[in-house]
Amino acid sequence: APSASSASSATTSRSRTAAAAATTKAAASKAQAQAKAGSKRGAGSSPATRVGYLDAPKHRVQVIAVTCTQPLTFGRAASCGSECRVDHRSVSSKHCRVFVRGRAAFLQDLSTNGTFVNGERMKKGQEIELLENVTFSLLPPADPAAVSFTFRA
Numbered sequence: 001a002p003s004a005s006s007a008s009s010a011t012t013s014r015s016r017t018a019a020a021a022a023t024t025k026a027a028a029s030k031a032q033a034q035a036k037a038g039s040k041r042g043a044g045s046s047p048a049t050r051v052g053y054l055d056a057p058k059h060r061v062q063v064i065a066v067t068c069t070q071p072l073t074f075g076r077a078a079s080c081g082s083e084c085r086v087d088h089r090s091v092s093s094k095h096c097r098v099f100v101r102g103r104a105a106f107l108q109d110l111s112t113n114g115t116f117v118n119g120e121r122m123k124k125g126q127e128i129e130l131l132e133n134v135t136f137s138l139l140p141p142a143d144p145a146a147v148s149f150t151f152r153a
Helices: 004-041
Strands: 050-055 063-067 072-074 096-101 104-109 127-129 135-137 148-152
Touching: 050 104, 063 096
Parallel strands: none
Antiparallel strands: 050 063, 050 148, 072 096, 096 104, 104 127, 135 148
């Protein structure tokens, strides 16, 4: 039969593991909320340069600021940066880009496979203005691997 000290040790170990998991989950939720709130306020960019943000709950970076200072290129290439990199064989190395013209955000398809906007496939080179709640994906929306990005002003 297990001794009282080994049973107590196992209980303490499970408690520590559960506490660590809860702390990690709480920290992740807090970081996500701060990033989202910061993007809305223009954290990391002045309010004059921030146009909006991309909300992507299934992506590893769930909130991405859209600013006047630098376009965002989405694709498989490492040069796309961690927040815009989508590692899937059907995603082009440089699949699409989000950029600002004036005070409006635009999406341009750079791929041969197409970028999907609100479920409709764009043509290569086509540009559309990103209005509030416009959603785009680098894969067909029905694909289980598809990650959607929703523009929020």
